[in-house]
Amino acid sequence: DTAVSQTxxxxxxxxxxxxxxxxxxxxxxxxxxxxxQDSKKFLKIMFSYNNKELIINETxxxxxxxxxxxxxxxxxxxxSLELGDSAVYFCASSPRxxxxxxxxxxxxxxxxxVL
Amino acid sequence: DAKTTQPTSMDCAExxxxxxxxxxxxxxxxxxxxxxxxxxSQGPQYIIHGLKNNETNEMASLIITEDRKxxxxxxxxxxxxxxxxxxCIVRGGVDSGYALNFGxxxxxxxxx
Numbered sequence: 680d681t682a683v684s685q686t687x688x689x690x691x692x693x694x695x696x697x698x699x700x701x702x703x704x705x706x707x708x709x710x711x712x713x714x715x716q717d718s719k720k721f722l723k724i725m726f727s728y729n730n731k732e733l734i735i736n737e738t739x740x741x742x743x744x745x746x747x748x749x750x751x752x753x754x755x756x757x758x759s760l761e762l763g764d765s766a767v768y769f770c771a772s773s774p775r776x777x778x779x780x781x782x783x784x785x786x787x788x789x790x791x792x793v794l
Numbered sequence: 795d796a797k798t799t800q801p802t803s804m805d806c807a808e809x810x811x812x813x814x815x816x817x818x819x820x821x822x823x824x825x826x827x828x829x830x831x832x833x834x835s836q837g838p839q840y841i842i843h844g845l846k847n848n849e850t851n852e853m854a855s856l857i858i859t860e861d862r863k864x865x866x867x868x869x870x871x872x873x874x875x876x877x878x879x880x881x882c883i884v885r886g887g888v889d890s891g892y893a894l895n896f897g898x899x900x901x902x903x904x905x906x
Contacts, residue, residue, distance in 0.1 A: 714896075720879070720898075721896070724893035724894070771838075782840040783894060784840070785837030785839070787836060788835070788836070
């Protein structure tokens with residue numbers, strides 16, 4: 680009965696490969712997010728989707744493409760992986776974006792290591 | 795988004811109150827103050843939020859100064875499991891799409 684789940688938990692891959700990370704929330708939330716936490720532990724927003732529609736797209740290389748098949752899922756596909764993509768990727772969800780009081784619920788993270 | 799300033803690290807003895815300060819002098823009138831924490835290797839966890847009034851829940855208390863330029867998160871009886879990085883965040887407006895802008899946070903170490 681995990682609220683926000685991510686798969687896989689660990690991902691080790693070679694440079695140049697294409698990989699996907701999946702995220703699912705069973706909270707009935709309208710909005711989902713992807714955050715990246717680098718080796719210096721800074722946590723930064725990458726994307727945000729509301730009801731399957733992209734609403735935030737930070738300065739992220741277009742090798743990263745979020746895909747939302749339905750509002751309970753937000754997957755992250757990464758093409759041509761680079762060493763600098765190594766990080767922990769967190770998925771999150773919140774009920775809606777229209778209120779400043781909405782809290783976000785985070786998944787356990789996916790640890791990506793590019794060799 | 796209003797910028798926040800927090801001490802880099804703090805220590806607290808187990809069982810004592812942990813008081814974590816945060817400065818947000820440029821906060822606008824309708825922005826909320828949120829606190830999250832990240833225990834090692836886990837996803838961030840919501841703790842508490844407030845606008846003007848002091849707030850309390852089962853995890854912590856939030857004290858916001860009258861001018862709203864600073865706040866303090868209080869963990870009344872810290873335990874070893876409260877060791878984490880604590881983030882004070884001013885909730886973004888429409889332009890940021892309501893993303894959370896995490897700073898460096900305060901690394902709290904609770905010692906036996």
